[in-house]
Amino acid sequence: MNPIGIISMQYNRPFVAADFAQLGRWKAAGYDFAELLVPEPGELDLAATRRALDDAGLGVVLAARVNLDRNLTSDEAAKRQAGADYLAYCAETAEALGAKVVGGPLYGNPLVFAGRAPHAVPESLRQARVDWCVEGLVKGGDAAARCSIRFGVEPLNRFETDILNTTRQGVALMQLVNHASVGLVLDTFHMNMEDDDICSALREGAAHMVHFQANENHRGYLGTGHIDWNPVVRTLAEIGYTGSISLEPFRRRDERIGIPFAQWKPPVKDETEELSAACAFLKNLITLNGGRK
């Protein structure tokens, strides 16, 4: 069965050594791996983190953190170089932690979280960004190959980036990059906004998927929104996806007027029951729909 994981941001951001006790609780709640943000230098001791994961019996998948200064699609060469250097750092960090996949919007160019508004892009700049993106991802893929890991490029919704929004665009990018160490991460939170149909998109992206994120439309716990999980899980089985699936339920149940939903907030209560139920819900659905062993 697909390994099921939980993102560290469900609990804390950044996730630091003081949070290691959480790893055992996730294991007890049924999870197989933790999805950690790629630690910035000094944020986590890599050897100690690897031991803590091992002690808890958890695997690990990494999520990269890009910004406007480490940005494969920047129009400034130094920032593109910083983006490529960051991918090499991610690959080496993954190797040190024992992770096999580093996912995320590796192409860069964040919008809302960088305080950047959408704006028109001249065709020459759009084409240049595609070229820069491919060039950076090929370099990243070479670094990944040296470290025996794979990169997963994740399309995000239109408000989070102006580079890659749909699965179809992701597949088109994979054809340009054409590197065995570079694939796609697909996330139902973004697919729900941008793809015509989540299941059709999964079939389109199937050949490139290196990681999958099962998130509700509103990022609450699985089963509390309107994503229709039965056909999603059935489609994963049909396309033979045996890879990792992580949950990223970090929206809090707080609907007071004026609460900024897009701003990360720590949990305000023990969520063990929801964590366990969401994991078991997904694992049972995979079993019921014939997921590969």
Next chain:
Amino acid sequence: MNPIGIISMQYNRPFVAADFAQLGRWKAAGYDFAELLVPEPGELDLAATRRALDDAGLGVVLAARVNLDRNLTSDEAAKRQAGADYLAYCAETAEALGAKVVGGPLYGNPLVFAGRAPHAVPESLRQARVDWCVEGLVKGGDAAARCSIRFGVEPLNRFETDILNTTRQGVALMQLVNHASVGLVLDTFHMNMEDDDICSALREGAAHMVHFQANENHRGYLGTGHIDWNPVVRTLAEIGYTGSISLEPFRRRDERIGIPFAQWKPPVKDETEELSAACAFLKNLITLNGGRK
């Protein structure tokens, strides 16, 4: 049957006198009204616009344009006042154009389209924003009553504002505002992202709805995304919603890598066939599901 409308941004932004010929084409495509952005002073001659709508046989619903400087929830009193003044301007403009509803995120505080990143909000500021919002909307409601129109407050997704994201929050705000001339606009594009379930949310918001926007998850034409329209339309009939329904299909079918999806773009081809089909699709579904005559 509910009047069905089309937003002017489907064709041009801003919509100006040179675009009036489009009104007759929308009528011919089956639409009953145009949803126009509230024109800025001097952008449109109001009497001429009203005549053009009349000549085309179209009604009109207005959509307000807020920004950080006309902003009911600003922490600067002058900007809150400008927000209240703008609502009075909207009400008078609506009266001049013969519109009965002005909708939109009237509370202000845009995020991504104002180049503003989400950030944590201290509890005292959150509460102050709620108070400012209620105060401004009550003033706006009084202006609306004087002009015999109604305001419709629209929740937007988490990336577009940090004030009002879910229908549930909208209903809570209505209870605080408690003004006969202030209701809610609900839009399936945002509901798809933020509400647990679109149909349940429609039932929660039913008593306050003054306008409804039927948009696909990706803002393409109805039927090209994954919103399940049958239960949505059936729910509108069940709750007895007889009001206006507008379509806002201004995403273009352009999935080249690096195209900024969130940036408005004009149509690049004649979309008459899609416009007619989307209108007829919705009208037929309303008929089939027992929509009120």
